[in-house]
Amino acid sequence: MTASVPRLELRSETLVDGLRESILTGRYAPGSRLVQDDLAEAFGVSRIPLREALRRLEGEGLVVISPNRGAVVRPLAPKDVVDLYDLRLALESLAIRRAAERFADLRGSTKVLRVQADRAIAARAMPTIFSLDRDFHAGLAATSDNPHLVAALGGQWSQIMRVMHAYFQVANYPAAVWDDHEAIADAVAHGAAEAAVARLTTHLSESRDAILAHLRTNGDRS
Amino acid sequence: MTASVPRLELRSETLVDGLRESILTGRYAPGSRLVQDDLAEAFGVSRIPLREALRRLEGEGLVVISPNRGAVVRPLAPKDVVDLYDLRLALESLAIRRAAERFADLRGSTKVLRVQADRAIAARAMPTIFSLDRDFHAGLAATSDNPHLVAALGGQWSQIMRVMHAYFQVANYPAAVWDDHEAIADAVAHGAAEAAVARLTTHLSESRDAILAHLRTNGDRS
């Protein structure tokens, strides 16, 4: 399937995206080894661009590379979940406050997302659900008009998405998620920053606790 | 400490550190091109490990790589300074709150830093001053007991350090910096999180404004 291909734009770029997606969706689980020869063959390239892609992801914090011992998908312990959510709350609160200052109205797109989400939930398509969830929070971040904040949040979300895919194998998504989203979008649109932050706080707490619960139930990995 | 290791440990690792340091200290200024052949020769390696190092730094947000057009040190506009400080305040406030919860006492090391800083100021050694400033804030972050927060703050600090070196060529460091540090450390040690945050807020505002002022004065670059 490595298409005949001279058409490829730039190997490295598509490689980074492909690898990142594979890690985020759990195709390569936290802690698993990333053997260069195998990956190179799987993506149809030599090891040179592949190694560069790994370095890129190392910089993003998705993989850990030990000299002469190779790369592994960065492991995730329960404490990481707590720490990540703590951090994420601070970042996203800032995003909300900045967005509310300008009365950013993203209720429209939120509604669209909800429709798509309902469909995905009916179809039990977890990856799609996660993706739509991410879209909402990414949209929220974007309205902050602070690219550095967007980047930082994107990094945190990557980590969290990894946890979700690692532990949410069964569909057991917190039900009120999309209600929370609407409430937050509504508050932001009215400039009610603190109300939005309050709702976000409970929103994230529930999400975090759901993950931690699943983690303890299915937490049979070392 | 660094094991005896006389011979070269691993090219890539020392390369990344060396390159990062060169960028942070302004040896390669924001916006300047990073030609692979030149850097490879300068560091005495081939282009392969060098390219990997660049990818790593791209992941950290220090360089930007355009396909077939090479890498440049990520440019920094005035708005970046504002955005970075906005973000940094949120992150460091979180660090302070977590540190204050445990009454972390870093007044001892802060005092040591101040002594070293006074010496550096007398010697007009700006890079050393920046470094000691970073040490204080890094120490503060470390007491949060949240590695992800430490990493995020480290990334922000890298960006800010780049701005400092780019615009603070002349020694004009805000005078009250080390008083602020002592006040913050003192408040944290007494568990007075909000007092520490308040002092941090003015501390960062002054630092930011000093940079912006210099930026406007010396801002003759495109």
Next chain:
DNA sequence: CTCGGGGTGATTGTATACAATCCAATCGCG
């Protein structure tokens, strides 16, 4: 003088090839 149109040198992108290192299983010795 301005605007395309090549052509050329400089620079990046990737594959192949080989050296260095690590890991595990085996062997030898007590």
Next chain:
DNA sequence: CGCGATTGGATTGTATACAATCACCCCGAG
């Protein structure tokens, strides 16, 4: 039988070599 040395295979690290792409300059037509 236990345990450290050793060796072989697997895997990573780097250099050399070459292909692909781009930027710049020069030139000629309008």
